[in-house]
Amino acid sequence: MAGLFGSTSSTNTANTLGDLGKDVALKNPPEDSVSDINFSPQSQHLAVASWDKKVRIYEISPTTGESNGVAAFDHEGPVLSCHWSPDGKKVVGAGADKAARMMDLTTQQTTQVAAHEQPIRCARFFTPPSGGEAMLVTGSWDKTIKYWDTRSPTPVATVQCQERVYTLDVKKNLLVVGTADRYINVINLNEPTKFYKTLQSPLKWQTRVVSCFTDATGFAVGSIEGRCAIQYVEEKDASSNFSFKCHRDPPQNNMTNVYSVNAISFHPVHGTFSTAGSDGTFHFWDGVAKHRLKGYPTTGGTISATAFNKDGDIFAYAVSYDWSKGYASNTPQYPNKVMMHGIVGDECKPRPSVKKR
Template sequence: MQVAGRQLSDPPSDGISNLRFSNHSDHLLVSSWDKTVRLYDAADDVLRGEFLHGGPVLDCCFHDDSSGFSACADGTVRRLVFSHGKEDNLGKHDAPVRCIEYSYSTGQVITGSWDKTIKCWDPRGVSAQNATLVVTYQQPERVYSLSLVGHRLVVATAGRHVNIYDLRNMSQPEQRRESSLKYQTRCVRCYPNGTGYALSSVEGRVAMEFFDLTEASQAKKYAFKCHRKSEAGRDIVYPVNAIAFHPIYGTFATGGSDGFVNVWDGNNKKRLYQFSKYPTSIAALSFSRDGRRLAVASSYTYEEGDKAHGPDSIFIRSINEIEVKPKPKVLPNPPA
């Protein structure tokens, strides 16, 4: 069976931790356990830059097409200046930094760490060696995933905690929740329309949640099973490692350790598409800004321990509208 997408040249040599398309171009930023962050032109399959860190890099994000940021297992937070091929230290956590986001609404970099904190950084003074740490917020457990939409920040931690903040007043969480999924959280991603978030777990499930606490809104939340199969009369369940929302239609893709990428219509509770199986686990997903491409990191995520596995690869799939556009509901014919 043919793999879905064109494979990029010069992939990382160890596990891919994340990848992200730019909001302004076809540039793709990729972080890896091989201690690098790579910048690609995904359309032309060109490696534009490579930054070597002091430890595995667990996450990365863009500021704009001239710079980005990285989160490192050695506790450092860095700004990457693409045009000059240089990097600056923003600062440090007391443990590996698991996730990083740039807030366009506040102009701050937000990092989440296994030291049970999130930190907000002002990157503007870093080249002048000014203090860049704005504030630190304690979390109930190690931070596993972050997601931003507008002024809202969703923080998912170990112990199935979910804290929801308003970036305009982060003295305390706007809401404190517990994941509706029974097992460890793997990924959280906000809906593009700002009404809620999707949360995935290691136990092959995704929960669809809403910020509005009214009874009517909360009645719309649900969870569903995915990335599992039946074999010899028993269920084999795979972690859901990645969620990516389509920027135009609001449908979303999930990537699992089963090597499959599924596309879902969350509003109509239906699967729209399943791509051909990839060589190994899906570690990360990202849609391009126009929704016409999907970057897929096929990279073993060690759920089954240290075993022989295929090389780490990045695939760029051209997206057909039929794969991501919600299907209209068919209404029954009225009685004659």
């Protein structure tokens, strides 16, 4: 079968090295580092948040990967997060100006919808368990998360966390918040102001990203030391928890170069997932089989953000400086681009279970 972007599916499942040759670059990308990317849950549109104080929205062709800029809105500082509303009609950005701002794509109007005392690190829309209008949750370096009805300027509720919020993700009724000092807070959105449980990250170093499973039974954690952990929410599933090494160079002279895991994205159809990191590579994994499905060669710069589109046939990744080596490494020559990778054949499909034969 002919795959996306002109490539063909490989019949050799043993071939675990993927091909970047057909990947298509986003036209007119941001002018500074890309901090976050997110596909619409309803259409082939991609939101891109950048340190250049803008959120840009592009339409992506599902057959060619070509892009066309359709809208943008401004912040007063670097934008650190972006997300789409469930109906695909609104995009929120949040960042260093301590505010979240939302564009209504129908009217092209932008309004401020959230505020914190410190920069907002992440913002996510979610549908309340009781139904009704989509709500927004924001996590900030002021050590709080806040819930917002975007029609009101005051938060519906504020929850105090142990430390600065570095990452959060939401899926169905599951909200997971990762903070400094390796705290992970799990919230059941039926009781949004209580921690359902709190744990220390199973990884020994700073949490970089958390990402919820597609079925909301658990989450993945990525850290700065080239490790990823798979964690289930309920104790009865705890025997399935595990962590593994990734994004590190082969050892040389008793030394191993270790890189940050910057992004983890779950495939919307198969439930497999990607990791991407400061080493400039991304990989697809089957968490159930504990197996790497595909690895890809270096993209020429650190990968700061990733996202699958709603159908799971496009994987977008931002090659952009992630500040992992300080300001001195952020030279004008550093690549800054967002690439569209067409998912081909069995790249993201789980391994067939031997037991089902």
